[in-house]
Every structure is written in C-alpha cells, then in structure tokens.
Amino acid sequence: MRKPKDRRRSFLFPETKSSVLPEPARFFSKDLLSHPLPTNSFFQNFTLKNGDQAEYIHPYLIKSVDSSLSISYPSLFQISDYIYEVFKADLIISGSDKPNPHSRKSHLISSFSDLGVTLDFPSSNLSFFLVRGSPFVTCSVSDNLINISTSHGVRSFSGNSSSTRFSANLTNNQKWLIYASSPINLTKHGDSSIKCRGEFTGILRIAVLPGSNRDFETTLDRFSCCYPVSGEADFIKPFALEYKWQKRGSGDLxxxxxxxxxxxxxxxxxxxxxxxxFRYKSIDGDLVGVVGDSWVLKPEPVSVTWHSIRGVNKDAYNEIISALVKDVNGLNSSAKVTSSSYFYGKLIARAARLVLIAEEVCYLDLIPKVITYLKNMIEPWLDGSFKPNGFLYDPKWGGLVTKQGSEDSHADFGFGIYNDHHYHLGYFLYAIAVLAKTDPLWGKRYRAKVYSLMADFMTLGKNGDHSTSSYPRLRNFDLYKLHSWAGGLTEFWDGRNQESTSEAVNAYYSAALIGLAYGDAHLVETASTIMTLEIHAAKMWWQVKEGDALYPKDFTAENRVVGVLWSTKRDSSLWFGPKEWKECRLGIQLLPILPVSEILFSDLKFVKQLVNWTLPALHRNGVGEGWNGFVYALESLYNKDGALKKIQSLHKFDDGNSLSNLLWWVHSRD
Structure with missing residues (x-):
C-alpha cells in the first residue's frame, strides 16, 4: 500500500482540532508523540484518564498506580449471563522514589510493539517489559530499593544460596517465583511485604507457579534467564504470520x-x-508453553471473491430480478439520507450489493442507475461537500474522525474518539470497491482518497517507523489475539471490546476488494490474511458450540454466541439490547450478508444449534422484522425451502440488507 510522504499533509483530508479527544502527552514519551499513536491497542487503558485501569497482558492482569505495578493472576467469576476475570493485586512492585522534582509519579510508555509495551516509572528508575504471552513479568531496575507487597499475605519466603532465586508462598495459596540477574538481598518484612536491603541494579523476573506439579517450577527455572523486551508480527507471505521477539539474556525463550x-x-x-x-488458565482458554524465538502461524487460505462461491441457481433468476427492480427503483425514494457515518455506509454498501447481484443474474440494465446513485452518495464524502458531516484528519493521535465526531464524542457511535473505525470505513470501502470495479476511470480519479480511507485501519508500517505514515499500524487488529477491537479512546474496566465480528470481517474483505479493483495484489493478500484470522477468531471465541469446554458449562449452556467480547469478559448482552434479544445477537454476528459469510458460518452443526436457539425469540413482542431475515438466512443453509418461504413473507429488512440480497443468498446455497 502506498504511503504519503508527509504525515502533516494529513493525506488529503482537512485537519481538525478535536474538542473531545484526550491528550496523549501525559503517558507517551516525547519521541513517540511525533508519530501516529494506537487507539485500540491492548494497552489502551494505560494511556487514558489516570492510566490506572488494568490491561490483560496474558497471563496477567496488570495495573499501574502511583509509580507501582500491580500483578494479578486472575480468577474467573462465572454465571450464565457473563464471565469475567477478577483483578486482585497478588503482587505489587514498587521502588523508592528518587528526590527529583522533575521526575513524574505516573508511568511513561517509552516504546511499544505488536506484542509488547514498555512502561517506565521515572521517579523510581523502574522499567517493565510487558510482553504478551510471557509467563514472567520482567523489570529492569537501576540503583533502587525494591519493595514487593501483596493484598493477601506472605505465608513464607525463602531464597537460594546465591540470592538470585526466591519463592514466596502467599495466603491465597499462590506461589510466586522471583529471579534476579545478580544477587539481591530480599527479606520478608511484616505479614505482607518483601523488601530489598540495599540498592539493586539489574533484571528481576517474576512468575506465578500455575500449578502444584514440580515440573512447572523446573520449567520456569530453566527459562528464567532469557527475557523478551518486545515482539513483532510480520506477514511474511500470504496466509502466514510470523512472531519474532527481541530477547535478552541467555538460553531459550x-x-x-x-x-x-x-x-x-x-x-x-x-x-x-x-x-x-505447561499451562496457565485464561478466559481465552488455556495458555500453553511454546519454546522458540519465533513462531509461524498458517491459517487455511480463504479466497476473496466478488460473487457467490458456487453461483446462483438459474431457475431463481426471475425471482431475484423482480426483487432487484423494486430495490433499485426504491434507492432514492426509500433511502433517507442520514448524516451518520455508520448508517450512511450501510446504505451505500447495500446499494453496491445490488450491482454485484445484477451481474450474477445477468441483468445488467439496472447497473447504470445504481452506479449513478453510488457516485452521488460517495463523492460528497470524498470531496468534502457533504455539509452535515465528513471525514477530517486528527493530527493528535493520527487518524480520521468525522466532523460530527470531532465535536461530540457520542456522535457516529464514537467515531470521533476512534470507536468502530473498521466498521464504518469497511462499508464505505465496499461500496467504493464496487464502484471502482465498474468504473475504473472513477476509481483512478479518487484513488488517493480511497487509499487514505483504507489506511486509517489498514496501515502496515512498523511501529516506531511512522515517518511516512499518517496512521498507526493496523488500528483495530490485535496481532496477538488475532481479531479486532472496536472500542477506541474510552477507558473500560474490562479492557477493549468488540461486538460484531462479521462487520470486522467485512472491513478486511472490503479492503481486499479494493485491492482487486485497483490491481493491488499485495493488498489483496494482506487483507485476505487478516480477514481469515478474524474469521478463525470469531469461530473460536464468539461462536459458542454446545458441549464446548472453552467457556464454563453454565455460560456455554445458555449462549450460542457472545454478545460483547471484552479483553477480560464475555457478555451475553449487547451494547444496544439485553441477552433476550437473541435474534439481534445472531444478526450482529452475521451482517452484512456477503459471499464470505458462508466461510464465517461454515460449521453446519453449529448453525443448526444457533438457529434453534434463536427461533423462539422471534415470538417475543417488539421483535424488529429486519432482524428476522438474518435468522432465516442461516436457516436456509439446512432448510432452504422453509427459510425461503419465511423470507418471501418479509416486509421489512435491515437498513444494510434487502430482499434481493436475501434471495441471492438462499439461491446460491448448495
């Protein structure tokens, strides 16, 4: 993907000084402030308000408060409605504050990478290398007294003869191991703390023993001398992601x-x-030990196609064409032009679907009318002439915001504070891809702005190497969890969150279609790879199969899909509705219906479970008919005729869906 030469040109969109965005300067080092900054990262809570809410650095919950770092090996609270990890300060690491009036009490982020973040405490000369997936918390100490306390109590404490390895048994039955790169004089002090006599300079590594098996302790001893300070994730080729850690010390990682x-x-x-x-417990499932300096992840390839994978049944052409005529004729009359970037995006993506469906059923006469509609709808957002709203560039964090969102943090579902960027822009990109495919000259004219929209969440530049980029690296996609986060610059007790995985899939699918439209093979490959990982993650963590052991039994028994998935929580409720709205929970994990949707829901056994779980909810008073179409769409995977009759009786559809699209879906089933 091409990058702009000068970030301050804001890549073709006008700059804005948002009145609602938080200031990043408090928690980022000065050299990082000149680059685009992450807005949906795994450490985002460390950058917001007081920076004192916990983040999940697998396998530990980490909290930074008043120049100390609290470490929790969390327990799991569980009921049928939700499950979440409970933070309890098992160990609290602090140093003696230096009498320097210029040192700061709060932490400072001095560097970050795909897989880690470094927190410095300037007032006490402590630096923590928080690398995701490390069984150790690693701290660099420079001439300081170390204090280790606990919210429980220290039952016993002992060290080896060289004063480089210690074990602490706590009153909550946890056992923690402490390793030092050179001798350190640690002794138990009172009932709940361990103090250092004399200043220490070197590396401390701290790990909880995950079980009583003696082999666990031997394993931690064996690998205690090699520590990671950061980690990168590189797309080395299509459908291959490589993790590489920068490590120090000796031995294997x-x-x-x-x-x-x-x-x-x-x-x-x-x-x-x-x-x-060798396993640690986690809300995401057991975390298993892997020894090696780098890993390669290889998902099964998923091809991106404009049209249905198997083709449409020719006997159904007339029925689909009849629906297309009505939907196309109703574009201008029935579509109320909204100022919301999200609902506007759904409108134009819905219209773009009609073009591709018309191509599949060989009814091309309708296409020029839809293309004219798309141009009239899209161009004002690209050239800035859409008066109620528009895209602007925020140089503070480095990204697009909307005009409405720059003045009101609640407008456009929080787009102005970096919520849901991949959702909104994914819909725009889908419509633009279809338009550029159909009218290449139009696509060439607007290519620079199109790529800027996409780069907001698809920039691949390395962390710390943003001199030529207006945007941070992969704004929404989490390269450790392998799925996206939607919540932006809002502090949450449970960390990051995402509700609709299918809209995340749509974002990367649409980016791949942009690549197809512009002949950009590298973009197609990368976007397809990220899309594939998002699908794998949705199947792993959002789709709850009967009898699965990943989540507790009560939660699994009551839920077929997660409502909102958080870093440290699984919730059955939605942002916009309670757990009883099962049709919405199904729909928000399916919309928009696309060719790739059948890959997302390829497990027919699970689809039957999900539909059977959902159908009774459709008899509830107040069910919106638009949501029913999504339930029937999945039902058609195994009950085509029955689902088709239900779809044919519908009178209302989701604002991003249509009768044409549902008929296309049903008649392109095997």
Missing part, C-alpha cells in the same frame, strides 16, 4: 500460546517446542 495460536502453528516448524503440560 519460553512464551505462552492461546488456543487459536495452537490451532494455527505451522505443523512443519521444527524451530519451536510445544510444552503441552
């Missing part, structure tokens, strides 16, 4: 893989060793 990592790890990679019995 031990990290932890979550269940999706284990599913995708390259089977032929002899450079790693999986320690299947």
């Amino acid at each position: 031990l990290m932890l893989a979550h269940p999706l990592h284990l599913q995708l790890l390259a089977k032929d990679d002899r450079s790693i060793t999986v320690l299947d019995k």
